[in-house]
Amino acid sequence: MATENGGEIMDIYVCGICGHEYNQERGEPDMGIPPGVDFSQLPEDWRCPICQAARSMFKRQ
Ligand SMILES: [Zn+2]
Secondary structure, three states: OOOOOOOOOOOEEEEOOOOOEEEOOOOEHHHOEOOOOOHHHOOOOOEOOOOOOEHHHEEEO
16 A cells, blocks of 8 residues: 555544444454554455444445
């Protein structure tokens, strides 16, 4: 993934159902997702840990 100006781009994705935020910097430790994993790299069957919404329900913030 390219970065601009050498800065870090930290994407945050928000669940369209419950508002849960997936923060790449934090990962999802409770689900075995380590910090630094991009949203697009999450398993296809990954779901919102709060409301079980599918990945497609998340929107990039
Ligand atoms: Zn949710």
